[in-house]
Amino acid sequence: MPAMTMVQAINSALDVMLSEDPDVLVFGEDVGFFGGVFRCTQGLQGKYGKRRVFDTPIAEAGIVATAVGMGAYGLRPVVEIQFADYIYPATDQLISEAARLRYRSGGEFTAPLTVRTPYGGGIFGGQTHSQSPEAIFAHVCGLKTVIPSNPYDAKGLLISAIEDDDPVIFLEPKRLYHGPFDGHHDRPVRPWGDDPRAQVPDGHYRVPLGQAAVVRPGADVTILAYGTMVHVALAAVEESGIDAEVIDLRTIMPVDMETITASVKKTGRCVVVHEATRTGGFGGELAALVQEACFYHLEAPVQRVTGWDTPYPHALEWHYFPGPARVAASLARVMED
Amino acid sequence: MTDAPRNLPRLALYIPEPARRPGDAPDFSGLAIPEPGALPRPDIDAPAEATRELAYGLIRVLDGDGRAVGPWDPRLDPQTLRRGLRAMVLTRAYDERMVRAQRQGKTSFYMKCTGEEAVAVAQALALNREDMCFPTYRQQGLLVARDWPLADMMCQVYSNAGDRLKGRQMPVFYSSKEAGFFSISGNLGTQYSQAVGWAMASAYKGDDRIAAAWVGDGATAEGDFHHALTFASVYRAPVVLNVVNNQWAISSFQGIAGGEATTFAARGLGFGMPALRVDGNDFLAVYAATRWAADRARTNGGPTLIELFTYRASAHSTSDDPSKYRPAGEESLWPLGDPIDRLRDHLVAIGEWSAERHAALEEEMREEVRRAGQEAEALGTLGTGPAHSPATMFDDVFKEMPWHLRRQRQELGV
DSSP: OOBOOHHHHHHHHHHHHHHHOTTEEEEETTOSSSOOTTSTTTTHHHHHOTTTEEEOOSOHHHHHHHHHHHHHHTOEEEEEOSOGGGOGGGHIIIIIIITTHHHHTTTSSOOOOEEEEEEOOSSSOGGGSSOOOHHHHHTSTTOEEEOOOSHHHHHHHHHHHHHOSSOEEEEEEGGGSSSOOOSOTTSOOOOSTTOGGGBOOSSOOOOOTTOOEEEEOOSSEEEEEOTHHHHHHHHHHHHHTOOEEEEEOOEEESOOHHHHHHHHHHHSOEEEEEEEESTTSHHHHHHHHHHHHHGGGOSSOOEEEEEOSSOOOSTTHHHHSOOHHHHHHHHHHHHHO | OOOOOOOSOOOOOOOOOOSOOTTSOOOOTTSOOOOTTOSOOOOTTOOGGGGHHHHHSOBOOBOTTSOBOSTTOOOOOHHHHHHHHHHHHHHHHHHHHHHHHHHTTSSSOOOOOTTOHHHHHHHHHHSOTTSEEEOOTTOHHHHHHTTOOHHHHHHHHHTOTTOTTTTOSOTTOOOBTTTTBOOOOSSTTHHHHHHHHHHHHHHHTTOSOOEEEEEETGGGGSHHHHHHHHHHHHTTOSEEEEEEEOSEETTEEGGGGTTTTSOSTHHHHHTTOOEEEEETTOHHHHHHHHHHHHHHHHTTOOOEEEEEEOOOOSOSSTTOOGGGTSOTTGGGGOTTOOHHHHHHHHHHHTTSOOHHHHHHHHHHHHHHHHHHHHHHHTTOBTTBSOOOOGGGGGTTSSSSOOHHHHHHHHHHTO
């Protein structure tokens, strides 16, 4: 089995789906000839032709709108928004149209599209190359929101997303494109290399949507994380010496409450970690769900470690990014309560 | 900042205003109406720049005596003309019945298309039935012209047990895949660029179907209008992009949408797209222009923008009172007349119709609407009679119902 970076795994998922389903089209800004600003679509136009993989005008709403129309026709478009920070022009098409088409037409028309978009910080991306807008989409009924944390999951989840008949927002943590990142920005960057999570099968496989993964079993506290924060949480656990169970949610909506509930009922404590700003963030939903489902098992208040309620700053990145020290401090606090 | 004196006038913000407001006498004398038959009809493979005078002029076929003149005369057989007349009369009768139903409390809301019947009906006849239409809420004539059952439309308006949309959508937001009528959204302009995507998909598959989309003059100001024209032009999508300029966006006159400085059709030229501006109350002109654009799209010639110049004769909706923002009776003085009267006069002029047959048709259409009304109302009206179970509220959000929706359905106790 070859080792792949997350970029290569995403490229491989697209390659597999383009080869298996003639109704899959891939398009977006710089996606065609150039192969994408992050190389995720490299070589695909050459292999499948420009009618399958093509460049678009710089118009996010137009990209998503044409994908909705193609979905209504019966195709299965996979579009790219170059940065999640630039998805907002398309939100009317996503929220008012793609998410509601099946519902409002009584199932006559559907929008089986996948919107891939790099998201998250830790790369000195400043205000408009670092945002984590997942809570906006989790709030929209009719959308599924998926976030991988490693190459194996990225490919399997993306194939599931493309095959899914509902519209899926597929958020790719660009900080993890080339290697895992645990928040220790002062240490050398590691490539995916021989990381077991980078062992990716060449062909078709799925990682099911709506299923979380327990990535580190533990007894004392449950950490709910996704994307880059999975790696930050694992580092914080090792450094704190607290026997935390780390859950990678993988799908934000619909979230896997069975796995979460089983874990929190076992540990009695819960810390939620995300890069996105706190107020109105998905952590608030997770805290409420845990409180509803596990109230009598909770030994301490649910904690949230998140980005601050500010726009994502450039120079102050490492004061903003919720790194392992802040997660470890939260773990210590939740164990004292 | 310096206090140096300037010779320039102070800047002044310009706000467009319609020529007439309530209390003023209606007056369209400032409106230049070109003669019918005057404009040329280029070949369907003409480049965009060859349509320049068509984008700024007005394609008209029917003259004041009901005769068809000029190169845009589609030379339709009388049978097709009568079919079009029937669909327009039926559409108007349906609208009138549904407004009464709204006033009687049988539904919450309704929107008429009075004065604009030729737009949807002639265009439906000029397209193939397999072509997909992406309408706004004011093209009910497409469904009528495609012989879609009126009772089905009424069930949607009544949100009753027969409503295929299960009471989820406001009245008039129809959806019929079978009739090639895309699900209507309340969000203006969104369907315009979706139609381009549908057309791109059809071209990708090597299909022979094209798409057609509609937007009002007001909603051309939405970003989706720009996206649709850009994508349609870039990918030469087989789509007919229609702008129904009925002069009004609720209370805003078309100058607020940018209609004072130029025509809506002319916007197509800037995108490298042929553009036709058409007398929207002239059934023959609407048919001919649509057919030209459809033939062009079908032969890989790419998109066409059509402005249909008409007048919104009725209120915006049952929630609107136009006497608050425009002169009373303005609609009856619209210089392009009424689309039904004009097609009727044409059929009479060519000896294929009579006042008696027209009166009989009107009565027959009213009777057809009455029959459909009885059929629909037997399945309930809003808030009375049978309706879909509240449990269906949770269906179709996703293809399969996730756990949280199952739980919420249980919470509702249904």
